[in-house]
Amino acid sequence: MVFHVMLVPTLGCPSNCGYCWSSEEGSELMSIDTLKQTVNWLKTLREDSVTVTFHGGEPLLAGLEFFQTALPLIKTELDHLKPALAIQTNLWNMTDDLAELFSTYNIPIGSSIDGPEELNDYQRGEGYYQKTMQGYKIAKAHNLKVSFICTFTSHSIKHKEEILNYFLENDLTLKLHPSLPSMRDDNPDEWALSPEDYGELLVYLLEEYLDKMDEVEIMNIDNLAKSVFRRRGTVCTFVDCMGDTFAIGPDGSIYPCYRFVGMPDYVMGNVHDDPSLDDLAESKPWQLLMEFKDFVDTDCKRCNYVKFCRGGCPYNALAITDAKVEAVDPHCTAYKRIFKEITDKATKEMLSGSLMGNSKPSKTTKYSIMDLMLKESR
Numbered sequence: 001m002v003f004h005v006m007l008v009p010t011l012g013c014p015s016n017c018g019y020c021w022s023s024e025e026g027s028e029l030m031s032i033d034t035l036k037q038t039v040n041w042l043k044t045l046r047e048d049s050v051t052v053t054f055h056g057g058e059p060l061l062a063g064l065e066f067f068q069t070a071l072p073l074i075k076t077e078l079d080h081l082k083p084a085l086a087i088q089t090n091l092w093n094m095t096d097d098l099a100e101l102f103s104t105y106n107i108p109i110g111s112s113i114d115g116p117e118e119l120n121d122y123q124r125g126e127g128y129y130q131k132t133m134q135g136y137k138i139a140k141a142h143n144l145k146v147s148f149i150c151t152f153t154s155h156s157i158k159h160k161e162e163i164l165n166y167f168l169e170n171d172l173t174l175k176l177h178p179s180l181p182s183m184r185d186d187n188p189d190e191w192a193l194s195p196e197d198y199g200e201l202l203v204y205l206l207e208e209y210l211d212k213m214d215e216v217e218i219m220n221i222d223n224l225a226k227s228v229f230r231r232r233g234t235v236c237t238f239v240d241c242m243g244d245t246f247a248i249g250p251d252g253s254i255y256p257c258y259r260f261v262g263m264p265d266y267v268m269g270n271v272h273d274d275p276s277l278d279d280l281a282e283s284k285p286w287q288l289l290m291e292f293k294d295f296v297d298t299d300c301k302r303c304n305y306v307k308f309c310r311g312g313c314p315y316n317a318l319a320i321t322d323a324k325v326e327a328v329d330p331h332c333t334a335y336k337r338i339f340k341e342i343t344d345k346a347t348k349e350m351l352s353g354s355l356m357g358n359s360k361p362s363k364t365t366k367y368s369i370m371d372l373m374l375k376e377s378r
């Protein structure tokens with residue numbers, strides 16, 4: 001797990017997605033002073049390389065000037081940490097100037113589309129699709145790499161074939177996201193995907209992916225297969241994230257992750273006070289997430305997948321227990337289902353002696369699970 005800092009310049013967002021829990025009307029914008037203090041704080045916090053992701057709300061609301069200051073500042077002042085940059089945006093406010101700037105710094109973009117226009121706009125609001133596609137065109141014109149989070153909900157799960165076809169036909173990279181309950185808002189509850197449906201979806205996508213791996217990239221399936229192969233998680237959901245991930249809110253407050261930003265109970269400190277890692281470790285949120293880690297060590301100890309699942313996401317777990325450490329991630333059922341499917345396939349291949357992969361010899365043959373485990377991203 002690499003050291004990951006999420007910079008949230010604002011919780012404001014111009015869109016109004018049905019299941020969203022992370023935006024806040026009237027949210028302030030991060031000042032240049034707070035930005036500089038954040039970079040200053042990071043200079044000596046840790047010594048290993050860092051990934052900085054701009055997140056929201058909608059980070060492009062911070063404007064061109066903010067990014068013209070932030071990007072060179074991070075690259076030069078944190079040069080010793082070899083910073084990698086990324087941004088998660090709905091692309092509505094993308095301009096040629098911003099795209100050119102992001103291209104200079106080679107910043108990969110994560111955006112969000114839930115499938116074909118009608119389905120997307122049903123979930124994310126009228127007009128969302130066209131605005132995102134307009135920004136996507138600008139990003140592509142500047143050779144930016146764009147992948148899309150596709151949120152599957154209790155509604156869109158009924159259209160999973162249509163959604164996968166959409167991503168295939170449009171040659172778009174897909175990272176799926178199950179709609180989840182939130183600690184901040186009741187809105188997402190009616191959209192939430194059940195753990196059983198999520199498990200079905202993952203198995204469906206795995207089967208399709210083994211057939212079409214050369215035509216589409218599904219980032220979650222790649223990560224799940226690699227986690228099983230390496231016997232350790234390769235994304236935050238499947239490692240002990242506390243201490244390796246932080247989020248900085250618009251006022252400089254430090255949180256365990258972007259999902260907690262804006263919740264006063266989860267503030268661990270503020271960059272303006274220049275806290276050390278030891279200071280942060282004394283905060284209540286840090287201790288709560290450490291309590292979750294201990295809980296997983298006990299509760300999941302008989303699970304075959306604990307090494308590369310680690311109880312899932314602590315935020316998801318806390319969201320259903322009223323912030324008490326009493327359960328693991330409610331998607332446990334889904335994780336068990338997909339990890340079993342992947343390990344069963346790997347064992348079968350091993351026993352049949354085809355462990356080195358078959359590189360899809362014909363149209364009627366699927367890729368092997370080993371091909372998937374060893375696959376490099378596009």
Ligand code: SF4
Nearest residue numbers: 236237241257313315
């Ligand atoms: S709380 Fe969940 S989303 Fe946040 S870093 Fe940890 S695992 Fe990832």
Ligand code: SF4
Nearest residue numbers: 300303306309311332
């Ligand atoms: S699959 Fe479930 S029981 Fe196993 S480690 Fe993950 S959360 Fe724990």
